[in-house]
Amino acid sequence: MNVTKFAIPEIIFGRGSMVHVGQCARRLGAKRVLLVSDQGVEQSGWVERVTELLEADNLEWVYYGDVNSNPRDHQVHTGAQLYQEAKADVIIAIGGGSPIDAAKGIAILASNGGVISDYEGANRIERPLPPMIFLPTTAGSGSDVSQFCIITDVARQLKLSIISRSLVPNISIIDPLILLTKSQELIIASAVDAFAHAVESYVSRIASPFTEIQALRAMELILRHLKPALEKKSIHALEQLSIASTAAGMSFSNAGLGAGHALAHSLGGMFDVLHGLVHPILLPAVMSFNTPVCTAKIGTIGRMILGPGARSDEEAALDGIDKLKHYFSEFGVPVRLRDILPERSTLATLAKAAVGDACNLTNPRTADEDSLLGICEEAW
Ligand SMILES: [Fe+2]
Numbered sequence: 001m002n003v004t005k006f007a008i009p010e011i012i013f014g015r016g017s018m019v020h021v022g023q024c025a026r027r028l029g030a031k032r033v034l035l036v037s038d039q040g041v042e043q044s045g046w047v048e049r050v051t052e053l054l055e056a057d058n059l060e061w062v063y064y065g066d067v068n069s070n071p072r073d074h075q076v077h078t079g080a081q082l083y084q085e086a087k088a089d090v091i092i093a094i095g096g097g098s099p100i101d102a103a104k105g106i107a108i109l110a111s112n113g114g115v116i117s118d119y120e121g122a123n124r125i126e127r128p129l130p131p132m133i134f135l136p137t138t139a140g141s142g143s144d145v146s147q148f149c150i151i152t153d154v155a156r157q158l159k160l161s162i163i164s165r166s167l168v169p170n171i172s173i174i175d176p177l178i179l180l181t182k183s184q185e186l187i188i189a190s191a192v193d194a195f196a197h198a199v200e201s202y203v204s205r206i207a208s209p210f211t212e213i214q215a216l217r218a219m220e221l222i223l224r225h226l227k228p229a230l231e232k233k234s235i236h237a238l239e240q241l242s243i244a245s246t247a248a249g250m251s252f253s254n255a256g257l258g259a260g261h262a263l264a265h266s267l268g269g270m271f272d273v274l275h276g277l278v279h280p281i282l283l284p285a286v287m288s289f290n291t292p293v294c295t296a297k298i299g300t301i302g303r304m305i306l307g308p309g310a311r312s313d314e315e316a317a318l319d320g321i322d323k324l325k326h327y328f329s330e331f332g333v334p335v336r337l338r339d340i341l342p343e344r345s346t347l348a349t350l351a352k353a354a355v356g357d358a359c360n361l362t363n364p365r366t367a368d369e370d371s372l373l374g375i376c377e378e379a380w
Contacts, residue, residue, distance in 0.1 A: 158269035
C-alpha cells in the first residue's frame with residue numbers, strides 16, 4: 001500500500017454537546033471570539049445560545065453574520081477585517097457549510113493576508129491559522145471536519161476550491177439536537193450531499209482503507225435512516241444522519257471528491273442553487289461515467305442500494321445506479337438538469353468551468369471538458 005495520511009479534528013459528538021463550546025474556546029486560549037453564522041441560524045436562536053454559553057465562560061465575542069448560502073469572496077474579506085479590528089483570537093462558526101466555509105476563509109486571510117483567490121487550489125496556505133471551532137447545524141457539508149473551503153468568486157462567477165490540511169479545525173462540536181429545528185428540504189439536501197461525498201471519495205484516485213471504511217458506513221447509514229428521519233423526525237434517525245455526514249466528511253477530506261463536485265461547484269458559481277440539491281441530478285450520471293474504471297467499487301455501492309441477491313459487479317453497478325435514480329426521485333427533488341437550468345446551451349459553459357476544479361483531479365476516470373459535457377447531457 002502507498003503511504004497515506006488521515007487528518008481529522010477533535011470531535012465532540014452527542015445530544016447537548018454544544019454546552020462545551022466555551023470551555024473548548026478557553027482551552028484554545030480564547031479571550032475574544034469571532035463568531036460567524038448566518039441569518040437563518042440566527043433566526044432559529046442558535047447564535048444567541050452560543051453567545052450565552054460564551055458569556056457563561058467569561059469570554060468576549062464579536063459577531064459576523066453577513067454570510068449567504070454559497071458564501072461570497074467579499075463577505076470573507078469583510079469578516080477578516082472585523083477579526084483584525086476586534087483583535088479576536090479564536091474563530092467559532094455555527095451553521096451549515098456556508099458559515100463554516102466563510103469562517104475558514106476569514107481564518108486564512110486573518111493570518112496569511114491577501115485576497116481569498118490567492119489560495120485557490122491545493123496547499124497554498126503557508127502560515128498557521130487562528131484556532132477554529134465549528135458547530136455544524138446540518139448533517140451534510142462535512143465542512144466542520146474537512147480540509148476543504150469553497151468560496152464563490154463573484155467577478156469570475158465560479159466557486160474557488162481551497163484545500164489545505166490547515167483548514168481542519170481544532171475542534172468540531174456536533175450536536176444532533178440542532179437537527180430537530182431543520183426543514184425537510186434542508187435535511188434531504190444535506191443528506192444527499194453527504195451521500196455524494198461518500199460515493200465520490202470511495203472511488204477517488206487517492207482513497208485509502210481509512211477513508212473507504214468511513215465512506216461505506218456513511219452510505220449505509222444514509223440509505224437506512226434518511227426516510228425515517230423525514231417521516232418521523234426521530235432524534236435517533238437524525239443522529240445517525242449526523243454520524244453519516246461526519247463519516248463522509250472524514251472520507252472526502254482525506255480522499256478528495258470527483259467530477260460530481262467539480263460540476264456542482266461550477267453550477268453553484270453560475271446559478272445560486274442549493275448545493276445539496278444538485279447531487280440527485282448529477283451523481284447517477286457521474287457514477288455511470290466512472291463505472292468502466294471502477295466497476296467493482298460501484299458494484300459494491302450498487303449491492304448496498306439493491307440489497308441481497310447474487311449479481312456480477314457490472315450488474316450490481318448498473319442496477320444500483322438505476323435504483324438510486326428512483327430513490328432520489330421519491331424525495332420530490334429535481335432529478336434532471338433541465339429542472340433547474342434555464343437553457344441547454346449553458347451546459348458547455350458548466351463543463352468548461354468544472355474541468356479545472358480541484359475536485360476533478362481525484363475523479364477515478366479522467367474527465368476532460370468533453371466528458372464533463374457528456375455527463376451534463378446525460379443528466380439533462
Ligand atoms: Fe458537497
